[in-house]
Structure formats: C-alpha cells, structure tokens
Amino acid sequence: MRKRYIGTALLAVSTLLGTTQTMADDYPERPVSLMVSYGAGGATDFQARLVSMMANNENYLGEPIVVINKPGAGGRVGWNWFASDAEADGYTLAAYNVPHFIAQSIEGGVRYDADSFEPIANWGADPAVVVVAADSEFNSIQELLAYAVENPGKVTVSGAGLYVGHHIAALQIQKAIGGKLAYIPTKGGGAAAMKAVIAGNVVAGINNLSDAYRAREAGNVKILAVADTQRSEQFLPDVPTLMEAGYEVDNASVNYRGFMVPAGTPTSVIDFLASRVPEMFSDPKVAEQMAAGGSGVQVMSREEVHAMWAARQETLNDLLANL
C-alpha cells in the first residue's frame, strides 16, 4: 500500500518536473494574462490593450494577451498582488508605471521594490507638462516660477495623486527653484487635475503630455514647459523643456509604461519575451493606433529598461529622502 503511495508521489513529482521543462520550451501554449493595476478605461489600461492587440500573431507570442484589471490605492493593490501572489511561470505579465511603483516602494508600506520584478520591454513614455488655464496671466514658465519664488506656498498646482510622475515633477521643480509650491493631489487621476486647472480652481497644474495636448487643442489650456530631457517633436515642438528654461529638472517624472514579470520567472521565458515583445510594440499597426490616441511611443529593450529603473531608483531615493 505504502509503496503505491510513494510510487504515485514520484510519478506526480516527475510529471511536475516534466511540465516545467516542457513549459519553458513550448512557451506560450495558452493565452497570457496581463495585469494592469489601474481601472478599465484609464490611460495605462487603454494603452496596454492597444499594444497587446497583436500578441496572437505568430511572429510575436502566438497566443492572445488578456488584460485583467486590479485597480486600487494608486496601483499598490495590483503590484502587491503581482509581487506576492502571481505565478512566476510567464503566463502572468503586468504593466509597470515608472516612477510610480519605485516611488511607492521608497515611501514604504508595500510588498515590492524594483527587485521584485523583471522588466521585459517598455512601450511608451508620457512626460509631465506644466499647464495653466487658457486665460491665465502667466505666459511662460519663467513668469510662473518667478511668481512662485516671490510667493512661497501661494501657487496651487494640481496633479494626479501622491508619488506619481506629477508629484515627482512638482518636487523637482520645488528643489530647482528653492521655493515652495502648494501641490494639490486629486482623486480620479489626471482628468480631475486637468479640470481643476481649466475651471480656475488652481493656479497651475502638472499633467500628462497627451491629455494636456488635447486640452490645448480644445483651447482650454496653455502648456508652459515639458519635464523631460528633450522636447516632444511629435506633439509640442514649440514648448521648451524645463531644462531649456533654466531649471534643473530631468526626465525622472516621465511616466514610462511597459511589461514586466515577477522575479523568479524562468530565464528562457524572460529571454523569449524580451526578444518578441519589443517587436510587437514596434508593429506599425500598434504605432498607428497609439499615435491616433495621442500617446507617445518609446520602445525600449529589457537592458534599457533595467538601466532606466536603476537610474530612477537613485534619483528618487535622493528626492524623497527629505519628505
């Protein structure tokens, strides 16, 4: 009797081992899910659905990608789940938002940091921009920030929550001017923050380039500066970067989005994804749809993302240390 148990157990173990072996070879053999830690319809969700729509193509994954949303607490709910509960077998990918998750891990109270995840590839970059209402008295970033220096704490600036790109940009601007802004985080993301600017509830706002571009097209706002190392030639060739305007603000607040897997995923699976996914992001059809939506595309390889994460970690450690 006992022998039979042992026999069955051995069989079970060997089957398990066998499956892990073949799993890596045949990967992927069933649909792959992609966890998005923001709600359906938000910018990250929307873009994640766009960039993964070609996954079924044999040249990419050969299996469809299914988006699942786990929103809550500014992304913490989804990434907590991904770090501790997701199977590291390559069938559960997640979308990352940098600097969000790195800043949150520095703030603490979450179960992840940059080492909990393995990057696959980056699909997009959405820089933060400084906006004021169309009828605002400020016409340049210098005017606005000079006023902020003279009136510490009087310039109200809206942005989408704490420890997100907008907040990081506000902190960097404060550091650069040696003054104080009244940063007003909103619930309900970038749209609520933009509404506060257009309605004149706040003096200025920090928002996503893509949303600000649309708001400017609609005649509602003026865009004063881009918080990036280079201008957005595609959408805002006439708007200077903060660096050009003479402020020491780099691209640490740019909202990078891409795919990642949990640490511990088999190397063969990571290599497979790292070679196929950037190609998928570069597909002309994806690029066309992304451009139509006003979303900035920036495809980066696994190595480039690794370097970018490390650079962010360093900048944010400094910036958030004295908060």
Place this chain on the structure above:
Amino acid sequence: MEFLQHFGGVFEPLSFMLLLGGTIGGLILGATPGLSPTMAVALLIPFTFQLPATQGLILLGAAYTATVAGGAVSAILLKIPGAPANIATSLDGHAMASTGRGTQALHVSFLASGVGGVVGVLLLIFLTPVLSRWALAFGPSHLFWMAILGVTVIGSLDSRSFVKGLLSGCLGLWLSMIGYDDIQGAQRFIFHDSLTGGVNIITALIGIFAIPQVIEMLARGRCEHKVSTVSVHRQSLLESLKLLLANGRALSIGTFVGSIIGLIPGVGGQIAGLLAYDQTRKFSNDPDSFGKGNPAGVIAAESANNAMVGPSLVPLLTLSIPGSPTAAVLLGGLLIHGIFPGSDLFDNYPDVAWTFINSMLIGQILMVIFGIWVASHAARVAHVPPPIMAAAVTILALFGSYSVQQSMGDVYIMLALGVGMYLLEKVGFSAAPLVLGLILGPIAEANFIQGSMIANAMNGPAEYFLSGTLNLLLLILVLASIGWSFFSTHLANRRARNLSNTAEVSLES
C-alpha cells in the same frame, strides 16, 4: 437643427444592428449584478477597434444608455441594485414586486427611464455650450457642499427611524475611509491585504443588498410556505402608462434633478437617483408610503438616473474632461479613432458627433421597447422556488463581486458586509443610508481636504467655503433640507398622536 441631418446615419444597416445589439446586450449586462455601466462599456471597447468611428461610438452609446436602465431589473426583482444609480429604484421597486406588482414596476421604470433619457439627450443637443460652463462652475468647495447636501438625505432615507438612519449613514462614512488615501498618503484601517484598495462600491452594493436576502430566504426556506419572494402577474402596459402619467410630479422632479446633477463632474450619476427620490418624497402628499411600494419612488429614481446620461457627456464632448468613469471609458473609445473631443468636435467631426448623439436618442426608445419586452418575461423569475433562487442570487453575488476587480479579497469583503448587514437589519438598521454614506464619504472628504489645501494658499478656509453665490446657495439648500427633515418628523409625530387620541378617521388624509 443640425442634428436632424445626421439621423440617416443611425439607420444604416450596420449602425442599426449595432444599436440593437448594444441595447439588448446592455440591458442584459446592466441586469447582471456587478457589471456596472462603466465596465460594460470598457468590455466593449476592443470590439470597436475594427469598426469605423461612428459605428463604434453607436455601440458604446447604446450600451451605456441600456446598462443604466438595465440595472433596474435586478434592483426591482432581486433587490440588488446593478449600480449605485439604481439604489433608489430598489427601495420602492422591490416593495412593489413583493406585492405582486413586479411587471408594473418594471414597466414604469423603463418608461420613466425613457422619458428622462430623451430629455437628457435633448439637453445635450440643444444646450451643450451653456451647460459646459455650468459643469465647470463646481470647484472643491461646491462639491463638498453638494456631498453634504447628499448626507442630509441620509437620516430621512430610513423610513423607520431617523436616528438609526443617521447611524447607518455614519457606518457607511466610516467604511468609506478604509484603504489608502490618495490625497494625504495615509493608510487607514488596513488590517488585511484585501482592504488596501478600500471597499469598492459595487462590491459593497452586492454584499449589502444581496446577501441579507439570501440568508432570509434560506432561514425561512422549507419550514414556512409564506416566503416573501416576488410575484409577477400579467399587467397591462396601458395601466402602467396611466400610472406614469398620474405621477407626473415624480417624473418631472426626477428628470430635472437628474439632468442638473448629471452635469457635475465626479458627483452626478451616483447620487442623482437618490436625491431625486428624496425630493419627490418631500414634495409628496403621502411621504410615508415611500419605501413600501410607491410607484412614484421608482419613477423619480429611474427618470433621474437616465436623465443624467446625456448631460454627463457635456464636459467630455465640449471640454474633453470625462465627468464620470463611464465618460472616461468613452473618451478612450473616441481617442482610438483619432477623435479628440473638445469645443471644436462638432465642427471637425459633425457626422461622428451627431450620429453618436442621435443613436443615444434612438437608443433610449429602443431601450423602452426591449425593456418592456424583458418585463413580460420577468414573470418567470417569480416562479423560481426560493431555495433555487437563493442559490442563483449567491452565484450572481460571488461572480459579480469577483469580476469588479478580479479579486478574491472583494468576495470576502462582500460576504462580510452581507452578513453584517443581515444582523444590522435584524435590529432595525437599513441598507440604503449605509450605502449613501459609503458613496458620499470619499466625495465630501476629498473635496474638503483639497479645498482646505487650496484655501491655505489663498485667504483661509472660511472665505473659501463660505463665500460666493453658489456656495451660499448650496449652504441654504443644506440647511433647508435638515430643517425640513425635522419639521416633517415633527408633523408626522403630531399626526400620529392625533390619530391615536381620536379614534375617528382623519378627514385630512
């Protein structure tokens, strides 16, 4: 009258098929607990990738319209509001259904939805430029007072006891504080992982409304024959239509409140139904009959929550600001086709914009027709034996709460809230004020803190919250609402005393 030229587009074969499909699908999705209008629209977006912009939007618009109305089906028959917008519907709707007037409740609910919806879309067509300025007029201080106005309704929502109503409301406010606070970066009452994201409102709705019912059904189960389930008899549409017309006041209050409140970004949809319900009751000659199956309650709630659909798109279409989660999803649907909504939308893409709006108009009418057709089949729900019904509702509740954000944690929260609510109901508390607290808590809190932060950079909170016409107007409404609650309670008490003193039948009533 430009919109008339674009009616043709709606009736092209493919467009009309999509409109039909979106409406019927939307009604079914809306009637499924846990599938909110926002989610229904988000699920449909990938299907629109392959469609031309106009047709894609027709599908989304039809689905949005129909899911809002479809939520009434489960609210009336199962007492599970499909979305926050349908909470007020369930109060009288389910009471009507349990006294054998389920079909009638569904009829008036769809008819009222249709009337409210058409008026809302007409407002969108004719008054968009005027309304867009109104939508921007609400800053943090005004939204705070709006939420407080909603809070004043809490005490009177519970028809049994004013104090217990307030207590349930406070419990709801407290529940809404659980989770990570985006504005101050504080973690509050997070004892377990599944609470990190707070209590999701859809999850809470399902737990609070569905689970006590299931327990009730199982508790009585076999031993008693008198199980209170819904009974639906055939009732003529003409009768329902007459009933609707007889309640013209409820219909107009609902439509008016719904379209005004629907405009306000971030608040609108969730409380339009409840505020309209409350106003209708306050203006009624017989406020005590509400909550016990008064069709006026259903009519007010449903006309309000569909009247809000049209105006809620005004900020999106003119200012490119999505005023509600559903509008945010629709924005995604527009962007994917390279259409940037904004003040020049109607100049740059008149065919897309007008066909979309027209399809919502036609969609409202189709929704009424198919809704009434659904009502005639709803009778079958009534023939299901209670134990099977209990099992079915449990499955729907489990499935619905899981699907909101693919989280088992939400299922546990749903079950815990449900069992808790069952016990609270045993001691005389009721669900509606608790849910209202849960909805209004975050709105009041976020806007109060934001307002205070802005006020600190200006001339201080007193001036920020208490000056300006709109602030004062809202403040007066808040005071009037509180005053009226006390006054009407006082009146009701005196009437009750008079009745008990004199055995004669009062001539007044």
